[in-house]
Amino acid sequence: MVPSIFAGLPAAPERRRATPLWRRAFAYWCFQFARTWRSTLTASVVYPTLYLAALGVGLGSLVDRHLGATSGSAGLDGVTYLRYVAPGILAGSVMQIAVNESTYPVMAATKWVHTYDAMLATPLRVLDVLAGHVGFVLLRLVVTSATFCAIAAGFGALVSPEAVLAVPAAVLTGLAFAAPVMAFAVTQERDSGFSVIHRLFVVPLFLFSGSFFPISQLPGFLQAVAVVTPLYHGVALCRACTLGRLWTLASLGHAAYLVALATAGWAAARVTFRRRLAP
Amino acid sequence: MSGGPPVVVSARGLRKEFGEFVAVDGVDFDIVRGEVFGFLGPNGAGKTSTMRMIACMSPPSGGVLRVRGMDPAHDGPAIRAGIGLVPQDDALDLELSVLDNLLIYGRYFDLPRRAVRERALRLLEFAQLSERAGAKVDSLSGGMRRRLTIARALISGPELVILDEPTTGLDPQARHLVWERLYRLKQEGVTLVVTTHYMDEAEQLCDRLVVMDGGRIAAAGSPRALIDEHVSREVLEVRLADDTYAAAAEQIAKVTERVELLADRLCCYGEDGDTMLAELHALGHRPTSVLVRRASLEDVFLRLTGRRLTD
Amino acid sequence: MSTVTGPASTARRAGPSAPARLRRALHIVERNFQVYRRGWIYFVSGFLEPFFYLLSIGVGLSHLVGDVRVGGQVVSYTLFVAPGLLASSAMNGAIFDTTYNLFFKLKVAHTYDAVLATPLGTADVALGEIGWALARGMTYAVAFLGVMAALGLVGSPWAILCLPGAALVSLAFAATGMAATSYMTSWQDLDGVFLAMLPMFLFSGTFYPLTVYPGAIAELVRITPLYQGVALLRALDTGTVSWSLLWHVAYLAALGGVGAVVTARRLRRLLAP
Numbered sequence: 001m002v003p004s005i006f007a008g009l010p011a012a013p014e015r016r017r018a019t020p021l022w023r024r025a026f027a028y029w030c031f032q033f034a035r036t037w038r039s040t041l042t043a044s045v046v047y048p049t050l051y052l053a054a055l056g057v058g059l060g061s062l063v064d065r066h067l068g069a070t071s072g073s074a075g076l077d078g079v080t081y082l083r084y085v086a087p088g089i090l091a092g093s094v095m096q097i098a099v100n101e102s103t104y105p106v107m108a109a110t111k112w113v114h115t116y117d118a119m120l121a122t123p124l125r126v127l128d129v130l131a132g133h134v135g136f137v138l139l140r141l142v143v144t145s146a147t148f149c150a151i152a153a154g155f156g157a158l159v160s161p162e163a164v165l166a167v168p169a170a171v172l173t174g175l176a177f178a179a180p181v182m183a184f185a186v187t188q189e190r191d192s193g194f195s196v197i198h199r200l201f202v203v204p205l206f207l208f209s210g211s212f213f214p215i216s217q218l219p220g221f222l223q224a225v226a227v228v229t230p231l232y233h234g235v236a237l238c239r240a241c242t243l244g245r246l247w248t249l250a251s252l253g254h255a256a257y258l259v260a261l262a263t264a265g266w267a268a269a270r271v272t273f274r275r276r277l278a279p
Numbered sequence: 280m281s282g283g284p285p286v287v288v289s290a291r292g293l294r295k296e297f298g299e300f301v302a303v304d305g306v307d308f309d310i311v312r313g314e315v316f317g318f319l320g321p322n323g324a325g326k327t328s329t330m331r332m333i334a335c336m337s338p339p340s341g342g343v344l345r346v347r348g349m350d351p352a353h354d355g356p357a358i359r360a361g362i363g364l365v366p367q368d369d370a371l372d373l374e375l376s377v378l379d380n381l382l383i384y385g386r387y388f389d390l391p392r393r394a395v396r397e398r399a400l401r402l403l404e405f406a407q408l409s410e411r412a413g414a415k416v417d418s419l420s421g422g423m424r425r426r427l428t429i430a431r432a433l434i435s436g437p438e439l440v441i442l443d444e445p446t447t448g449l450d451p452q453a454r455h456l457v458w459e460r461l462y463r464l465k466q467e468g469v470t471l472v473v474t475t476h477y478m479d480e481a482e483q484l485c486d487r488l489v490v491m492d493g494g495r496i497a498a499a500g501s502p503r504a505l506i507d508e509h510v511s512r513e514v515l516e517v518r519l520a521d522d523t524y525a526a527a528a529e530q531i532a533k534v535t536e537r538v539e540l541l542a543d544r545l546c547c548y549g550e551d552g553d554t555m556l557a558e559l560h561a562l563g564h565r566p567t568s569v570l571v572r573r574a575s576l577e578d579v580f581l582r583l584t585g586r587r588l589t590d
Numbered sequence: 591m592s593t594v595t596g597p598a599s600t601a602r603r604a605g606p607s608a609p610a611r612l613r614r615a616l617h618i619v620e621r622n623f624q625v626y627r628r629g630w631i632y633f634v635s636g637f638l639e640p641f642f643y644l645l646s647i648g649v650g651l652s653h654l655v656g657d658v659r660v661g662g663q664v665v666s667y668t669l670f671v672a673p674g675l676l677a678s679s680a681m682n683g684a685i686f687d688t689t690y691n692l693f694f695k696l697k698v699a700h701t702y703d704a705v706l707a708t709p710l711g712t713a714d715v716a717l718g719e720i721g722w723a724l725a726r727g728m729t730y731a732v733a734f735l736g737v738m739a740a741l742g743l744v745g746s747p748w749a750i751l752c753l754p755g756a757a758l759v760s761l762a763f764a765a766t767g768m769a770a771t772s773y774m775t776s777w778q779d780l781d782g783v784f785l786a787m788l789p790m791f792l793f794s795g796t797f798y799p800l801t802v803y804p805g806a807i808a809e810l811v812r813i814t815p816l817y818q819g820v821a822l823l824r825a826l827d828t829g830t831v832s833w834s835l836l837w838h839v840a841y842l843a844a845l846g847g848v849g850a851v852v853t854a855r856r857l858r859r860l861l862a863p
Binding site: 063067192 | 632655656789803
């Protein structure tokens with residue numbers, strides 16, 4: 001319609017196959033990222049590298065000296081502290097990025113900028129809106145994990161060729177956080193809950209899930225708590241990849257836990273997104 | 280062929296409930312191609328809920344709704360491909376430029392990049408925003424943002440454009456500019472659905488409208504027909520010294536068609552305002568302020584519901 | 591028309607007296623307190639991060655690191671880490687309200703527009719905000735020191751001076767944070783705050799002694815503000831005091847002073863040009 005406004009323009013050519021609806025939402029987030037990638041990427045790569053340098057190398061020199069470890073001989077879990085800590089930092093940072101991307105941007109899209117509403121007035125459905133955003137978060141996680149693994153390899157922190165599987169392991173860890181957190185974030189009216197989530201869940205998980213020291217150092221009941229939290233499994237899975245100890249039943253258990261959490265989170269998100277966006 | 284242009288939107292017994300709360304309580308209407316159809320009513324009347332159902336963004340709780348000949352429950356994406364929505368709160372991305380807002384929206388419709396860009400530039404001309412193409416949206420005035428939102432709604436070349444309170448919050452000059460652009464769209468043959476609580480907007484724009492209140496339709500028809508049917512030709516508004524209102528109302532009601540006692544004045548309905556004023560004087564009242572005007576949709580709403588549109 | 595002269599008008603022209611200035615600044619402190627009365631959970635949760643680090647890296651790693659040499663003494667790793675985190679605690683308490691929150695008040699909420707229509711001036715605002723940050727930093731420090739005492743991590747009677755020491759750390763960071771934020775123009779600039787704080791937190795000798803670094807790097811770290819605070823508080827807590835600690839005191843006090851002056855000037859430029 002509107003013939004005179006578009007007079008003279010060629011009619012929009014028929015595509016052979018229409019772009020899937022969710023990909024159109026995904027394209028939007030990529031467009032936004034292309035505008036802001038410098039600051040977000042530097043943060044998500046620089047900060048974990050700083051942890052690796054300070055704790056892996058700096059603190060690592062103290063730990064290795066105390067435990068009599070040098071590259072290759074006995075130490076924490078049989079390796080130098082740097083190699084012990086690198087997968088822990090990988091999983092921990094991936095968790096932080098996943099939570100960050102699943103909280104404030106979701107609230108912005110729901111409430112402040114109304115991005116989701118704009119999308120839903122077009123052929124896109126709620127499922128496409130959700131899938132497009134989750135797809136973008138996954139992309140972020142892949143890029144960050146891969147970059148960090150490259151940096152860690154440069155530090156000499158990655159032992160085995162299976163370390164390349166740490167990237168999908170880390171992405172799975174991140175997804176296990178992103179899906180349920182997004183399901184929660186879309187229900188919120190104020191962002192005050194997010195900083196509480198960060199301080200009361202993200203930071204303790206980051207510090208007590210086996211990233212920096214084995215959870216056997218925790219008192220008994222806290223060990224039991226740690227074992228049911230997602231980051232513990234993410235750290236364990238990533239460490240199994242980077243230390244070349246992947247093909248065990250325990251790894252299968254860790255992966256299964258993360259897959260289950262991600263799936264449950266996705267199912268919950270489908271419900272909460274629909275409830276909030278198309279009531 | 281059966282008579283009359285095709286029906287673009289058809290509703291029978293349309294309902295919307297949010298838990299216990301009933302926002303839309305069984306409404307019927309037909310919207311034909313090429314007309315400007317209005318939903319007039321105060322805040323909370325159920326207009327926005329109805330709009331969202333027509334735009335296939337909210338599933339009806341009951342009743343039958345057909346948009347562009349299709350059922351929203353099954354064909355939402357296909358229906359929305361031919362609709363443009365101008366929401367009440369714009370939903371523009373303030374951080375992006377004017378042009379970028381159009382470009383990203385067009386991509387949701389799977390328009391090729393070049394086509395989107397060409398259309399966007401034409402639409403900026405239509406919205407008289409061409410010089411601001413690169414400006415960030417948060418630097419635009421309210422009226423400019425609304426024109427941008429209207430332009431955005433047209434990017435896919437829709438046959439139906441839905442506008443939810445298009446001139447709320449705009450200054451008079453901006454309002455007239457928006458009306459003028461909408462009128463141009465109507466001339467192009469686009470079907471427009473407008474919700475508003477401004478009676479002047481309803482009278483100026485709409486070919487037909489329904490009056491909504493409390494989730495129900497109180498009346499339907501063209502603005503002229505509604506006024507002719509429900510209220511008299513002229514209205515005399517007077518303010519009296521206190522305490523005499525009730526007495527005055529009783530007396531005047533005998534010589535006019537109707538009297539409405541509002542919080543701060545008296546509205547007398549009749550064929551001729553000056554005649555009613557003379558009667559008032561004859562009865563010994565000395566109004567402190569007097570206004571004679573033609574009856575409007577506001578009076579229709581007052582007649583039907585006992586309340587003002589802008590309460 | 592009579593010209594008003596005399597002692598009263600002279601006092602008006604000379605500016606408010608010190609007690610009056612202090613009273614005015616306290617109004618700002620009181621306002622922030624009222625805000626946090628409602629949002630007390632943010633106040634409290636800001637304390638938790640260094641506390642968690644103490645339990646995690648300080649305690650969890652203590653068996654893996656063994657003992658560390660401080661000055662002439664040998665202490666447990668936990669006792670080594672604790673004063674470093676105490677300094678961080680004082681820094682954290684001071685920094686949020688003087689950076690992110692300050693930017694919000696200046697650029698988004700325009701909170702001070704209403705304040706400046708009262709007898710308060712921009713110098714009072716600067717003083718008041720620094721005062722509030724100091725109060726918040728000190729609250730965290732007192733609480734953290736209490737935790738340290740409960741865990742048996744107070745190594746000497748000198749540790750009582752950690753409180754004024756922490757106050758200096760809070761002051762230095764509050765003033766510097768405010769001064770830096772007063773130059774910022776967009777939310778992206780604020781990323782610089784965290785980009786400065788995180789390396790300081792990780793590399794300033796909180797988790798391991800500077801002897802880990804090669805000489806040149808160790809010297810570089812020595813001149814950063816958080817290290818100065820860490821060194822001061824660690825020496826006090828372990829009892830390895832000497833007159834050289836006064837250099838740390840002077841450094842932090844100077845940073846605080848310069849920052850306060852710059853802040854006052856910048857606020858005047860921004861709010862009452």
